[in-house]
Every structure is written in structure tokens, then in C-alpha cells.
Amino acid sequence: MRREPRPAAHKVVVLVVDGVYPFELGIPQHVLGSAGGRYEVMTAGVDGKPVRAVSDLTVTPGHGPEVLAEADTVIIPGYAITQASAATTDSKALDALSRVRPGTRLVSICSGAFLLAGT
Template structure:
């Protein structure tokens, strides 16, 4: 019997609704091999970058049970983007060895949580300081292949 791979999508205030739905569409089309859960850092609805919020079914406890965590892009202003401390704390509960996936600006979250330490940055990103990477490392986009403002 094959076990189902659990994908947990972390919705962060300012999330792009379209990108929030991508993991569910992609993994959901794989014929039952994946279970996709969407969570927020506190289990409450999440504001989108549009004029509405999205209610999620799960809180941060879902992150502890993930085989893969997906972080979709989000907007904060002003630039550079600041990752809320609650998000960094929620990611601290992710089990070692869990696959981490970011979509576009979701990489800011991985960097802020110190989860890029010892790993190369995403393509087109660079740290803003020359100090060694740490949980407080700051990463910024240097280029983007997309025409959207977020990449």
C-alpha cells in the first residue's frame, strides 16, 4: 500500500489568490497520491492582495505533519518585504527533512526563517549583506523572468 504524500500550503496575509490555489490544482490532479491542506499561522482567515479574505481549514499544526510545505507569493509594503515573526515561528515546527517549496516571493519566507542557510538562494535572488546567512538574512530579487511586480 502506498502512503499519501501530505502537501501543506501556508497562506500568508497578502497572498495572491491564484497562486494560493495552484498547489491544490496541481497535486490534486495526481489521482489521489497527494493530500493538500491549506493552513495559516493562526488558523484564521487570511487577507489576500485583493479585496477579499480566504478562510482556511487548518492552523499551524498542519505544518508539523507535512511531507512538503508550499509557500505561495504574497505582498507586503513597503519594499523590501518584511516577513511577519508569526510566520517564521510557525515554520519552526516543520519537521527536519520536510521538502520546502516556494513560489516566487515565497522565498522571502524561507530566507527569513533561516531555511536557506547553507543552501544557494533561488535563481535571481541575492542577499543584501555580505554577512553569513542567518535566520535574519535578508534576500531581495535581483531579476525576474515574469512581468508581474512580485517576482
């Protein structure tokens, strides 16, 4: 059962990138979404399009990158890393993250740290 967030709920935006691991994508909603309405947890894609997960899944985030500007916390879940992706940060993801306000908490889960390091 999903509870509606309180008016002053802490806004968390989970940035969904190509190759996302579905388990890591679900962690923020599972943990923070069950905190009695203290957090509003949303997903955002880098360009408003569906995102290919690491498995045979396609994920459609609920929002585009514009909601990153409203976030109190941005979470980047783990995603598949290759030698090429570790060497070059995705420009669409960097563009999306440029919308984040100064002072916003940035959190990574597992390999999501590569994207944070690239910013």
C-alpha cells in the same frame, strides 16, 4: 471532482500568509490535487484565523499551523511584498514554520521565497 487521498499519500501543506495572491494559492491544489490521490493538499494559516488576500478577498485556511508538523512538503505561495515586509520577516509566520520537521521539503512560489529566506 475531488478524489480522496490514498492512505500513503504525500502530505502537502500550503501556508497561507497575509497578502497572498489567490492565483498562487490555487496552484498546489490544481496541480497536485489532480494527481490521482498521490497527494493530500491542505491549507494552513499562521494562527488559525482568516487571512486577507492581496485582492478584496479573505481566505479561511482549512487548518491551523499545527498541521505543518505532519507535512511531507510545505509550500509558501506568493504574497504581496512591501519594503517593510521585505526587511522584516513576519514573526507569526516564522513561529508557524518552526513546527516543520527536519527533512521536510520547503517550496516557494514566486515571492514566497522571501519568507523561506527569512527562516
